[in-house]
Amino acid sequence: MVKLFCAIVGAAGSAFPVDIDGGQSVGDLKDAIKAKNPATITGDAKDLQLFLAKKDGAWLKSKDLLRMRKGEISDEVESLYMKEELDDPTDKICAKFPSTIPDGTIHVLVVVPVGAVVVQEVHEIHAQTVLTKRKTYVHSKVGSTEYKELLDAFNIKVQPVRKAAAKWGEVKGFTWDMKLSEEKQKDEYREYVDSNIGELLQEEKLCVFGVENTTDILRVVVNDSNIELRGRTDLLILSDIVMESADYALDLPEVKMLIEVKKKVERQSVFQAMSELIALALLADDPVENNTTCVNKVNITNPGEAFELIRQLLKPTDIMTPVLQDPVKRQKLSRVLPSISEASESGGIRESIERYYDIASCLGPDLDMARAVARQVTRSIPTLSYFS
Numbered sequence: 001m002v003k004l005f006c007a008i009v010g011a012a013g014s015a016f017p018v019d020i021d022g023g024q025s026v027g028d029l030k031d032a033i034k035a036k037n038p039a040t041i042t043g044d045a046k047d048l049q050l051f052l053a054k055k056d057g058a059w060l061k062s063k064d065l066l067r068m069r070k071g072e073i074s075d076e077v078e079s080l081y082m083k084e085e086l087d088d089p090t091d092k093i094c095a096k097f098p099s100t101i102p103d104g105t106i107h108v109l110v111v112v113p114v115g116a117v118v119v120q121e122v123h124e125i126h127a128q129t130v131l132t133k134r135k136t137y138v139h140s141k142v143g144s145t146e147y148k149e150l151l152d153a154f155n156i157k158v159q160p161v162r163k164a165a166a167k168w169g170e171v172k173g174f175t176w177d178m179k180l181s182e183e184k185q186k187d188e189y190r191e192y193v194d195s196n197i198g199e200l201l202q203e204e205k206l207c208v209f210g211v212e213n214t215t216d217i218l219r220v221v222v223n224d225s226n227i228e229l230r231g232r233t234d235l236l237i238l239s240d241i242v243m244e245s246a247d248y249a250l251d252l253p254e255v256k257m258l259i260e261v262k263k264k265v266e267r268q269s270v271f272q273a274m275s276e277l278i279a280l281a282l283l284a285d286d287p288v289e290n291n292t293t294c295v296n297k298v299n300i301t302n303p304g305e306a307f308e309l310i311r312q313l314l315k316p317t318d319i320m321t322p323v324l325q326d327p328v329k330r331q332k333l334s335r336v337l338p339s340i341s342e343a344s345e346s347g348g349i350r351e352s353i354e355r356y357y358d359i360a361s362c363l364g365p366d367l368d369m370a371r372a373v374a375r376q377v378t379r380s381i382p383t384l385s386y387f388s
Contacts, residue, residue: 001019001021002020002093002094002097002101003017003018003019004019004020004029004097005017005018005062005106005107005108006018006033006036006109007053007106007108007109007110008040008041008110008111008112009082009109009110009112011040011112015062015065015106016036016037018033018036018108019032020093022092022094022097023092023094024092024093025089025090025092026050026086026088026089026090026091026096027045027046027089027090029050029086029093029108030045030046030050030089031045033045033110034048041112043113046089049085049087049111049113050086050108051081051084051086051108051109051110052084052086052096052107053081053082053107053108053109054083054084055080055083059101059102059106059107060081060106060107060109061104061105061106062105062106063104063247065106066247082109082111134227134228135226135227135228136228137149137150137228137229137230137275138230139218139229139231139232139233139275139276139279140272142268142274142275143268147270147271147274150274150275150278151274154278156278156294156295157294158274158297159294159296160296160297160298161297161298162298163305168304168305170304171302171303171304173303174188174189174192174303176263186212186234186235186261187210189234189235189261190208190209190235193208194207196303196307197307197310197311197314200311200314200315201237201240201314204314204315206237206238206254206256206314207239207242207243208237208259209236209238209242209243210234210235211234211236211249212232212235212261214232214249214250216230216231216232217249217250218231218232218233218276218279218280218283219231220282220283222282229278229279229282230279231275233258233260233276233280234258234259234260234261235258235259235261236249236252236255236258237255237256237257237258237259237310237314238253238254238255239253239254252280254285255283255284256284256313257310257314258276260272260273260276274295277295
């Protein structure tokens with residue numbers, strides 16, 4: 001008996017095991033895979049495409065599968081794991097797989113065929129009904145025009161606030177080495193931040209974690225809109241569980257704050273930071289404390305003052321800070337945004353089609369759901385409503 005770990009290409013979720021005897025065939029393996037995934041695989045087992053998940057003789061590691069699904073591995077590299085297809089249903093399992101396979105690896109990549117006719121109909125309806133194409137904002141490329149568009153789209157008001165008059169502890173500013181690039185000094189900056197708020201971080205079980213090499217960790221598709229935000233930041237303050245495994249950072253556990261590191265803060269830096277903050281606000285799990293979308297803005301140049309503000313903001317119960325004159329109100333942005341589709345008469349149709357695409361991207365095509373969406377669209381067209 002061989003235990004094979006399989007993963008469906010383009011589907012969310014973890015890999016799943018299939019136990020099969022070495023004397024059984026590839027056709028039997030297809031049947032076993034379909035039996036494990038009745039909701040995802042609705043077609044015939046014989047139509048599944050199976051590939052050995054190997055590249056240059058090495059099995060695909062489970063952690064690399066996660067990176068694939070996060071978009072951190074290119075399509076070109078992913079295709080290298082799908083060179084050898086198990087296309088003969090009569091081939092024996094023992095001839096294709098060794099009796100002992102390393103732990104922590106994926107062995108079979110499964111491609112589920114698309115129900116071409118019905119899904120094509122939904123594609124055409126989608127193109128005709130969802131008139132606006134998705135607009136993508138890349139954080140690092142947000143300029144003044146995109147900045148204003150984001151503020152308008154999310155109904156955000158930027159409110160400058162006054163600082164309180166007080167004296168703060170002496171904190172030495174970070175010294176940039178002009179001989180080194182900005183990228184090479186970000187790890188030193190992370191240590192600088194950690195050294196100044198480390199005691200509080202330890203109390204709250206948080207840490208300062210560098211994510212400047214992580215692709216699209218701040219990617220979010222905004223519900224009920226045609227907006228996608230994507231990109232990364234430099235540092236995140238989040239749960240110290242990420243110190244056990246860097247992969248945990250992709251899930252943003254208990255994320256509290258982001259820090260965009262710049263040698264020189266320019267106007268465009270503010271635009272970039274706002275885009276990143278919006279994405280983080282949508283991805284984070286912080287509770288809502290009011291129903292406004294006002295972003296407080298303050299310019300701080302004193303390091304001691306800055307770290308005191310960070311300490312106060314990281315405390316879970318205190319929202320009054322000695323640095324600012326007025327209290328800071330926290331909110332969960334996604335819960336206070338108006339539905340963008342509410343103003344459109346076709347909002348319900350658009351929502352249904354987008355929901356179908358979201359589900360299909362995770363679970364594969366569902367022909368019954370596709371037909372139901374198509375019927376809803378035709379019923380909304382006066383000349384066809386009588387016949388549907």
